Amino acid sequence: MRVLVTALLTLALLGCSKPQDQEVAAQPQQLHQWKLVTSWPKNFPGLGMAPERFAERVNQMSNGRLTITVYGAGDLLPAFEVFDAVSQGTAEMGHSAAYYWKGKVPAAQFFSTLPFGMNAQEMNSWLSYGGGMALWHEVYAPFGIKPLAGGNTGVQMGGWFNKEINSLEDFKGLKMRLPGLGGEVLARLGGVPVTLPGRELFTALQTGAIDATEWVGPYNDLAFGLHKAATYYYYPGWHEPGTTLEFIVNQKAYDALPADLQAIVVSASQAVNQDMLDEYTMRNIDALHALVQDHGVQLRRFPDDVLEALRLASAQVVAEQAASDAQMKKVYDSYRNFYQGVRRYHKISEEAYNQARGPIEQD
Template identity: 55%
Template sequence: MQRRHFLKQTLTTAGLGAAGTAAAPFIATASADETITWDMVTSWPKNFPALGTGANEFARRVEALSHGRMRIRVHGAGELVPALEVFDAVSSGTAQMGHSASYYWRGKVPAAQFFTAVPYGMTTQETNAWLYYGGGQKLWDELYAEYNLKPFAVGNTTTQPAGWFKKEINSLEDLQGLKLRLPGLAGEAMNRIGVTTVNMPGSEIFTSMQTGALDAADWVSPYNDLAFGLHEVADYYYTSAWNEPSAVLEGTVNLDAWNKLPDDLKDVVTEAAHAANLSMISEFTFRNAQALEALVNEHGIKLRSFPEDVTQALAKASQEVIQEQVESDPASKKIHDSYRAFQQTVRPVTDTGEFAYLKARDKVTQG
């Protein structure tokens, strides 16, 4: 699709403007002097750091790039629909847009999980390359079109720790029977090694840990975990990054609403999603550094890594879970084949580039 001339002129104004609250009704098609207003439902508490504010940032960019012709009203979890009903609400047209994570829908669309996080999968940079240049977005479009949705990457929480545990994990035996909040393919892998996993909105994690309904929980990363106060209900923070090496947040658009947009506003939504995605990655890199320092130095959290028998068991279980899903679901096979082929293509340049540099930098830092 050709970008409109006005878009090239206004991309530099993405930092201007503010998300509006105008109550103009949704209009199927619009001329230059009409305003389209959409509602976006999210899986996050209103204005929650990075996740909620990332949705706000996307809405702000849409209004700025469209010169006010398009406005998006952002609703927190529970305001219009519950946190884990975003997919259905947007698919049915209850709201024109949603902001969530695709692995929440594994019960409805098993293949959707590959568009959030894959255990031992690609890094954030590799994942974006697959979506933008390696055919991932096309496959995502095809999958979601069956549910009357158009998906976009509208954020990424980057590499995530393994989560919070009330007790120290010294062996695989210590995990047996634990109740853990962990969604997606990683949750299935944990189930295989003796853990009982559940999926629940982030807003319920603290209370569940406090009351003993959970023994452990994955949420996001230091910035968001600190915001929810998870350090107050667990002492051990496991940094073993196996479950979500990259975690894409999706923006879903009702396909009927999308098809009624003028082409220039489709461009606006696309470019705003791209910008919001990259912006969130940078924010998490900075905020996580601050939050991790606070967790360790101010709150006395104990950082740990899983022992070798746990990491080996998780690697084996992850491969089994993915393979079984691929064999049982044609859509999963098609998407995973593309994902894995792209990972194999980019791994040599990652290994000889960033990974090699980080090893070299570590020697200098230690010296």
């Protein structure tokens, strides 16, 4: 961190010529320059725009007293070294997703997304008012990291397939790129989960190295050209129903900020947290239209019995993981308690309303 020290002297309506009248309240202030490392290519659509917009807002609101330089994955360090870099203070901030750190912090997964878990609106409420954020702080505190919600993709898509999924039998032996807990669920149903970085998906799918892949949603999937390598586009994305991204801040760097800049960092992250979902929603509308109308993609819903089996296996996998680790169990209990309550409420509000909206015009 480069620190430029500037002394700002408040001289209320007075100049240096009348020292005896000055109400000089010395306010020594620092100009802070931070590095923000991310798990996405620089300016990657959707995910990668959140850190850019965050840095821009902070720069504007602080009048340049806190400037943040955003580095794409591979620029300063590899995509999955973001957490360690922020923990060690190599970078003051990072933008990533909590489930990437499950090898180090198993409980982190609950702060991104769970198969058949909460959607974006529910995650936001759990984090802000349901105790989730306090637990997230607790989980990251040993690493000297302060977490902040950093965007949401909304419900993702179920993925790209070259054969139709008509029954559970069709998952047997299916090689699908599906990392994390979703992959473990697939394995329970006889599939073969594969982990591959996003940039390799198109080639792997086109060459038949994998039979299927999920990525994000229409906007990001169209940009990767996945529709040129697969025919069927399945929904819903049961494995990532509202993925929360994260800003992570080196706690010492945060503590070294004056209170106004701390408040600016927090409010800017909240504004960007909503902004990402707002943007994804709009861009997914347009991308879905292009995929179906211009590229002839075949939309398919997973059959009921397949979704039911995925749901039961997901509950098993999550419960087993939670039982294996005391901290994970603590977070799981909070998540599960909130989830049951919010589902009861959303059943008679958001969900009941959606059902009442009837058919879509001109569909």
